[in-house]
Structures are given as C-alpha cells and as structure tokens.
Amino acid sequence: MLPFDVSEYQGRIKQTRTLMEKEGIDLLLITDPANMNYLSGYDAWSFYVHQMLIIDIHDSQPVWVGRFMDAPAAKVTTWMHEANIIGYPDIYVHSDLLHPMAFIAEVLRKRGNQASRIGVEMDHYYFSAKAFEELKKALPDARFQSADLLVNRVRMVKSDQELEYMKKAGKLAELAMFNGVQTIRTGNRECDAAAMIYYHMIAGTKEWGGDYPAIVPLLPTGENTSIPHLTWTDRKFQEGEAVIVELAGCCKRYHVPLARTIAIGPPSQDLLRISSIATEGINRVLDEIKPGMTCGDVEAVWRMSLQKHGIAKESRLGYSVGLNYPPDWGEHTASIRKGDQTVLQPNMTFHIIPGLWFERSGVEISETIRVTETGCETLANYSRELIINSPYVIEEHGEIS
Amino acid sequence: MLPFDVSEYQGRIKQTRTLMEKEGIDLLLITDPANMNYLSGYDAWSFYVHQMLIIDIHDSQPVWVGRFMDAPAAKVTTWMHEANIIGYPDIYVHSDLLHPMAFIAEVLRKRGNQASRIGVEMDHYYFSAKAFEELKKALPDARFQSADLLVNRVRMVKSDQELEYMKKAGKLAELAMFNGVQTIRTGNRECDAAAMIYYHMIAGTKEWGGDYPAIVPLLPTGENTSIPHLTWTDRKFQEGEAVIVELAGCCKRYHVPLARTIAIGPPSQDLLRISSIATEGINRVLDEIKPGMTCGDVEAVWRMSLQKHGIAKESRLGYSVGLNYPPDWGEHTASIRKGDQTVLQPNMTFHIIPGLWFERSGVEISETIRVTETGCETLANYSRELIINSPYVIEEHGEIS
Numbered sequence: 001m002l003p004f005d006v007s008e009y010q011g012r013i014k015q016t017r018t019l020m021e022k023e024g025i026d027l028l029l030i031t032d033p034a035n036m037n038y039l040s041g042y043d044a045w046s047f048y049v050h051q052m053l054i055i056d057i058h059d060s061q062p063v064w065v066g067r068f069m070d071a072p073a074a075k076v077t078t079w080m081h082e083a084n085i086i087g088y089p090d091i092y093v094h095s096d097l098l099h100p101m102a103f104i105a106e107v108l109r110k111r112g113n114q115a116s117r118i119g120v121e122m123d124h125y126y127f128s129a130k131a132f133e134e135l136k137k138a139l140p141d142a143r144f145q146s147a148d149l150l151v152n153r154v155r156m157v158k159s160d161q162e163l164e165y166m167k168k169a170g171k172l173a174e175l176a177m178f179n180g181v182q183t184i185r186t187g188n189r190e191c192d193a194a195a196m197i198y199y200h201m202i203a204g205t206k207e208w209g210g211d212y213p214a215i216v217p218l219l220p221t222g223e224n225t226s227i228p229h230l231t232w233t234d235r236k237f238q239e240g241e242a243v244i245v246e247l248a249g250c251c252k253r254y255h256v257p258l259a260r261t262i263a264i265g266p267p268s269q270d271l272l273r274i275s276s277i278a279t280e281g282i283n284r285v286l287d288e289i290k291p292g293m294t295c296g297d298v299e300a301v302w303r304m305s306l307q308k309h310g311i312a313k314e315s316r317l318g319y320s321v322g323l324n325y326p327p328d329w330g331e332h333t334a335s336i337r338k339g340d341q342t343v344l345q346p347n348m349t350f351h352i353i354p355g356l357w358f359e360r361s362g363v364e365i366s367e368t369i370r371v372t373e374t375g376c377e378t379l380a381n382y383s384r385e386l387i388i389n390s391p392y393v394i395e396e397h398g399e400i401s
Numbered sequence: 402m403l404p405f406d407v408s409e410y411q412g413r414i415k416q417t418r419t420l421m422e423k424e425g426i427d428l429l430l431i432t433d434p435a436n437m438n439y440l441s442g443y444d445a446w447s448f449y450v451h452q453m454l455i456i457d458i459h460d461s462q463p464v465w466v467g468r469f470m471d472a473p474a475a476k477v478t479t480w481m482h483e484a485n486i487i488g489y490p491d492i493y494v495h496s497d498l499l500h501p502m503a504f505i506a507e508v509l510r511k512r513g514n515q516a517s518r519i520g521v522e523m524d525h526y527y528f529s530a531k532a533f534e535e536l537k538k539a540l541p542d543a544r545f546q547s548a549d550l551l552v553n554r555v556r557m558v559k560s561d562q563e564l565e566y567m568k569k570a571g572k573l574a575e576l577a578m579f580n581g582v583q584t585i586r587t588g589n590r591e592c593d594a595a596a597m598i599y600y601h602m603i604a605g606t607k608e609w610g611g612d613y614p615a616i617v618p619l620l621p622t623g624e625n626t627s628i629p630h631l632t633w634t635d636r637k638f639q640e641g642e643a644v645i646v647e648l649a650g651c652c653k654r655y656h657v658p659l660a661r662t663i664a665i666g667p668p669s670q671d672l673l674r675i676s677s678i679a680t681e682g683i684n685r686v687l688d689e690i691k692p693g694m695t696c697g698d699v700e701a702v703w704r705m706s707l708q709k710h711g712i713a714k715e716s717r718l719g720y721s722v723g724l725n726y727p728p729d730w731g732e733h734t735a736s737i738r739k740g741d742q743t744v745l746q747p748n749m750t751f752h753i754i755p756g757l758w759f760e761r762s763g764v765e766i767s768e769t770i771r772v773t774e775t776g777c778e779t780l781a782n783y784s785r786e787l788i789i790n791s792p793y794v795i796e797e798h799g800e801i802s
Contacts, residue, residue, distance in 0.1 A: 043631075070628075090715050090716045128528060198603060209590055211633075212617040229446045229474055231612070234610035316494065327446070330449075
C-alpha cells in the first residue's frame with residue numbers, strides 16, 4: 001500500500017535528522033498526522049486519539065506509538081519494522097484517569113530517553129496543552145524544546161512522485177468543480193452542490209479515485225460570499241446570487257485546492273468589477289512568479305495590482321500546500337504575505353488565493369501552482385473568469401440511483 | 402440561521418456558569434468548536450486557526466475572539482451582540498513571530514481578567530501546548546486550571562430540538578448506508594462506494610440535506626476489516642470479501658453514526674459466526690439498557706454475551722455522541738466500558754459499537770441510541786444482520802452527470 005519507494009521515506013528521515021542535529025534535538029516527537037505520514041506512510045483516521053511517531057537522531061527507523069487497535073494500521077500502511085510499532089491499551093482512550101502521554105513517556109524511559117533533548121510540535125492541533133504537561137511531569141529530566149514546523153519545512157519542496165499525485169489531485173479538483181458548478185442553479189440547494197462536488201472529488205476518474213480533503217468544500221452564497229469559511233446549508237440557490245466554491249482534489253493525501261466564483265444569471269456590476277480585479281491580480285502574480293523571489297515579493301505584485309483599483313487587502317495571498325489531514329490543507333510554513341522571506345524554489349507548491357471580501361459581497365478565484373525552473377505552472381486547469389450560469393436546471397440532478 | 406431558540410442557548414450558558422461556580426472558575430476559555438457552537442451557535446470551518454469563546458461567570462453573553470475574516474461568520478451564525486465579536490489581524494495567522502493567544506491575552510487584560518481564575522480545555526485538539534504557554538506567559542498573574550469536558554458534560558442530555566436533529570441525522574445515515582451498500586460489488590472500487598455514501602449523506606432527502614460528518618466514512622475491506630480506522634482506496638472489491646462501512650448522518654452538526662458489515666457473495670463461516678455474535682450481543686445490550694444503569698453495567702451485558710462464545714474484547718463498547726466537528730463525533734465524556742460510573746439518564750445518546758477485530762477479519766454492527774424513560778430507542782433504523790450482497794453490479798453507478 002506504500003505510495004512511495006522506501007528510499008524516498010528514508011531520504012525524508014535523513015533530512016529530518018540533519019535538521020534535528022542543527023537544532024540540538026536527540027529525539028523528535030511527531031504528532032502532526034501529515035508529518036507522521038510523510039516520514040512513515042502511516043495513514044488512518046486515528047488522529048482523534050493521542051498517537052506519535054518518534055524519530056531518534058541515532059536511528060534510521062521511526063517508532064510508532066498509538067492506540068492498540070490502530071497498530072495494525074501502522075503495520076499495513078508504513079515501511080516500519082513491526083518491532084517499532086507499539087500500541088497502548090484502550091483504557092487510555094478519553095479517560096479521566098489515564099493519559100496516553102504517560103504511557104508514551106514510559107516507552108521513552110525504557111529506551112533510555114528520560115534525559116534527552118526532546119523536540120515537540122508545540123503549536124500543532126494534535127499536541128494538546130495536557131499532552132505536553134503529562135510528558136513534562138513524567139519525564140522531569142528531559143529537556144523539551146519546540147520543533148514546530150521542522151518536518152513541515154522538509155515537506156516544502158516536492159519530489160517527482162509527490163508532484164505526480166498533485167497532478168492527479170488537480171484533475172480531481174477540475175472534475176469536482178465542473179460537476180459542482182453545473183448544479184448551482186435556481187431551485188437546487190447548497191447541499192445538492194456540495195453532494196455533487198463530493199461525489200466527483202472521490203469517485204474521480206476511471207484511472208484513479210480521490211481521498212477526503214483536509215477541508216470540506218466551502219460554499220458561501222449570496223451576501224455570505226463576504227464570509228469565506230462558511231460551509232453549506234439546505235437553502236435553495238436564488239437567481240441573481242453569487243456563489244463561491246472553494247474545494248480541493250486530494251490524491252494520496254496530497255491536495256490541490258481550487259476556488260471559483262459563480263453568478264446565477266446575469267452578474268451585478270459590482271461582482272463583474274471585483275471578479276475582474278481578482279482575475280487580473282492573479283494573472284499578474286502567475287506571470288511574475290519565479291524561483292529566487294521571496295513570498296513577500298510575490299505578495300507585492302498582487303498588492304500593486306490591487307492598488308491601481310484603490311483596494312487594500314489585509315489577508316495573506318496564499319500559502320504552501322501539499323500533504324495534509326483535517327483540519328487544514330496548508331503546510332503552515334511559508335505564507336505569501338508582506339515580510340515573508342521564504343525564497344521560492346523549483347517544486348515548491350502554493351495555493352494562491354486572491355480573495356476579496358467586502359461588506360456584502362466577495363469573490364475568490366484561486367490556483368494551486370508549482371514553482372518551475374523559470375516560472376510557475378498551475379496544477380489544475382480551469383477557466384479563470386467569473387463563471388456565469390444560466391439560472392435554470394438544465395439536466396436532472398439529485399436522483400442518483 | 403440559528404438552529405435553536407435563543408432561550409435554549411441561554412439555558413446552556415446558565416448551566417455552564419453553574420458548573421464554573423462549582424469549580425471556582427471566573428472565566429472559561431472555550432476552544433472546542435463543538436462547545437463554541439453549543440453555547441453561541443458559531444459554525445464555520447475556521448478551527449484550523451486559533452479562536453475562542455470566552456464565558457465570564459458574571460456575563461450572560463459570551464465573547465468570541467478569532468481571525469478577523471471569520472468575525473462576519475460569528476455575526477451571522479450566533480446569537481451574540483456584535484460588540485462581543487472581536488477579530489485579530491491576519492498577520493497573527495500561522496506566523497513565527499506573533500501568536501493569536503498573545504492577542505487574546507491582551508483582550509482579557511483589557512477586560513480586567515489578568516488575575517482571574519481561568520478554566521481552559523487542556524486536552525482539546527484546538528488548544529495546543531503553545532497556546533497554553535503563550536497565555537501563561539502573557540498573563541502571569543492569572544490562575545489557570547483545567548476545565549476539560551466541563552461544557553461537554555452539559556451536552557450529554559439532549560433537548561427535544563437536539564433530538565429532532567438527531568432523528569434527521571439518523572435518516573441521513575440510513576440513506577447513505579443503503580445507497581453505499583448497493584455499490585459494494587465486484588468491479589466497483591472502494592472510492593465509488595465512498596463517493597455514493599457522501600452523495601446521499603449530504604444531498605439527503607427532499608426535506609433536509611446533510612452536513613459534513615466529523616469523521617469521514619470508514620471502509621476497511623477484506624483482511625483489513627481487522628483494522629477499524631482505515632478509510633478507502635481505489636482498489637476494486639473482490640467476490641468473497643467482507644467490507645465494514647462506518648458512517649454518520651449529520652444534521653446541524655448532530656451525528657448519528659451507523660456501522661454495518663457486508664459480505665460480497667456468500668460469506669465465510671467465520672464471518673457468519675462473528676457477525677452473529679456481534680448482533681446477538683448488541684441485541685442483548687439494547688434490550689437491557691435503561692435509565693439508572695451505569696455505563697459500566699451496560700458494558701457488562703456485552704461482556705457476558707461475548708464470554709459465552711469464549712471471546713474477550715479490550716476496546717470500549719461505545720461512547721456519548723451528538724454535536725461535533727472533526728476529528729471526532731464522540732463527546733469524550735462517558736465511555737461504555739468497565740468502571741465507567743456515568744449513570745444513564747433519559748435523552749442521553751450513545752454510539753454502541755460492538756466491533757470484533759481479529760487477526761485477519763473483523764465485524765462492526767453498531768447503533769446510535771437515545772436512552773428513553775424505560776429503555777432505549779435507535780436513532781437510525783436499519784436491519785441489524787450481516788448484509789449479504791450479490792457480487793454483481795445490478796445497476797449503473799458512477800456515471801452521475
């Protein structure tokens with residue numbers, strides 16, 4: 001079931017250990033499921049309980065510790081030796097009395113790591129305040145330090161195989177967008193569009209299917225197009241409304257996000273104006289991106305393009321994207337915003353999302369791109385204009401089997 | 402857009418403040434998105450950035466603090482006064498330099514809470530180790546204490562309106578299961594089944610659509626039925642295989658999980674045996690459940706039923722369920738397992754999941770139930786036997802517009 005050659009995982013471990021050495025870390029405790037997957041292949045919906053991948057500066061293999069019922073998932077989805085897979089008893093799950101980190105601390109103690117310099121992912125969802133307290137309590141002689149984003153930084157430049165998965169994810173994003181857009185017409189409901197998007201995002205093509213994306217499709221509608229992170233309701237679409245669709249295709253946990261804006265019937269002058277400003281801005285940005293620029297430089301192109309129209313935008317223009325699990329497909333490393341000094345390199349991948357949100361309207365037209373040797377290329381191919389739908393349902397939907 | 406009367410939210414706040422007083426907490430910082438929703442109505446996919454609901458023992462209204470671009474979502478989805486909705490600038494998002502908790506600490510300081518007794522959800526996904534460190538650093542005179550599961554405990558007994566949403570979610574679970582099961586035949590792929598499940602779970606009925614569930618459909622297949630938390634791949638189903646489907650219908654963020662096991666073609670003797678043991682066990686448990694029993698008592702019924710067959714099961718039999726967000730639909734309060742002293746009360750809701758997992762096979766047949774005045778009732782109605790599918794595709798699938 002491994003999506004990459006073992007040698008690719010080994011190379012990632014090697015790069016991680018090099019960074020650990022630089023940071024003075026003996027032992028790295030990975031709780032970010034994307035980082036766990038990246039280094040070991042581990043892939044299961046088990047991150048709602050505490051689990052961890054341990055990287056020892058002296059070992060070429062990680063150690064997995066998690067709930068006993070997920071240990072078989074570690075056996076079938078990773079390249080690790082079975083001896084390195086350790087399950088904790090079920091009584092540790094969601095218990096007032098026992099915490100999985102106490103069990104894990106005991107594992108570390110048995111390995112002789114009670115006084116190690118230990119790196120932890122301090123600001124990750126799946127490393128709670130309590131998890132850290134429990135570890136510190138059980139290992140009072142260990143020296144803990146932040147290893148936030150250490151592995152995430154290794155993830156930024158993608159390999160050929162990773163890019164192949166992202167291209168497949170791009171195709172899934174196109175399919176989901178195309179079929180979802182068809183349902184955005186008077187009389188259909190927001191949930192009908194979301195259902196159709198999901199269907200195509202996952203059934204995919206005859207050659208490959210899709211994974212679940214780390215964020216669900218976002219579908220702000222009407223005045224709520226000013227509110228980017230709303231999902232969907234069972235309200236019916238109305239003629240004259242705008243709808244934003246932000247979704248991602250996902251292949252082997254690699255994401256290609258794509259956002260478009262749809263007008264149901266003839267668009268308002270306001271929507272035409274702001275969508276053309278967004279399109280002009282992203283076109284300019286895509287024309288200019290090349291290796292050697294900083295993320296801050298890229299944002300400046302967008303900011304200048306907006307300034308011509310008298311608009312200032314507070315939110316960042318984009319972020320590094322790729323492998324991930326809920327609740328976010330962003331890698332949390334580089335952001336395309338003023339002051340970000342990250343230098344673009346070939347095979348970095350970004351979601352460029354020039355969203356413009358005003359009091360009662362908004363527009364999003366985004367692309368996921370790969371930085372090439374000389375510029376950039378988009379990973380999904382989809383017309384970049386405002387989409388204008390006939391308001392009438394032109395074919396039968398919602399009557400699947 | 403509010404799914405409940407304002408008075409229902411006010412009652413929840415009142416119960417929460419009563420518990421705060423009992424625990425000696427002046428100020429409760431809520432980071433669990435389900436608890437945020439429960440108390441305020443807040444509903445958006447924004448929990449991938451730091452955000453918070455502040456409950457003051459002296460105020461009847463909460464305060465929302467989050468990313469500036471999500472403040473409009475707080476305005477449209479909650480019952481709160483606009484003055485209580487505070488956004489932090491985008492530069493705090495995924496930044497090495499600035500942490501949202503520093504901003505939030507400043508909000509607390511301005512409110513005069515710098516020396517308050519502050520309750521925090523120590524073991525929640527969306528309260529990271531770093532978040533706690535930043536708060537402590539910025540508010541050295543505050544006295545922090547754990548308020549883990551304080552609001553979750555208020556959530557355990559459901560109101561009539563909550564149960565109405567759960568009954569609708571139950572109907573969505575039935576629809577998704579029925580249509581998903583139809584696709585589990587030789588030649589179709591796991592992703593085709595997942596896509597069909599998603600379609601029906603979200604498009605729902607003509608009267609109501611569905612929300613995204615907090616856990617994606619789980620589809621362990623063949624030998625992997627021994628591994629409960631695998632999702633799906635694009636591998637084709639084979640005749641003779643077993644498939645476990647675990648999914649949930651979700652309405653207004655309320656979940657009704659449902660698991661069934663499907664044989665593709667005639668089932669093996671082993672599968673017939675373990676599925677009948679599971680069915681017998683859950684039937685017995687559902688017959689016995691009534692208010693006044695403890696969760697431990699309920700588990701004992703299941704354990705005795707298994708013992709007759711010489712089987713011991715380590716994992717818990719179930720857990721409290723209802724309102725939630727990814728990554729889990731469980732409420733993390735009561736678990737149906739040995740020693741859990743939670744006393745069943747009418748209108749508590751549980752997912753009872755007698756999973757049996759062996760070396761190379763497994764079975765899951767689950768029900769979500771409401772405790773009634775005299776017993777219990779299931780919230781989805783679906784035949785509880787092993788499902789035996791003809792291996793051949795009997796209708797056209799996967800060709801949806």
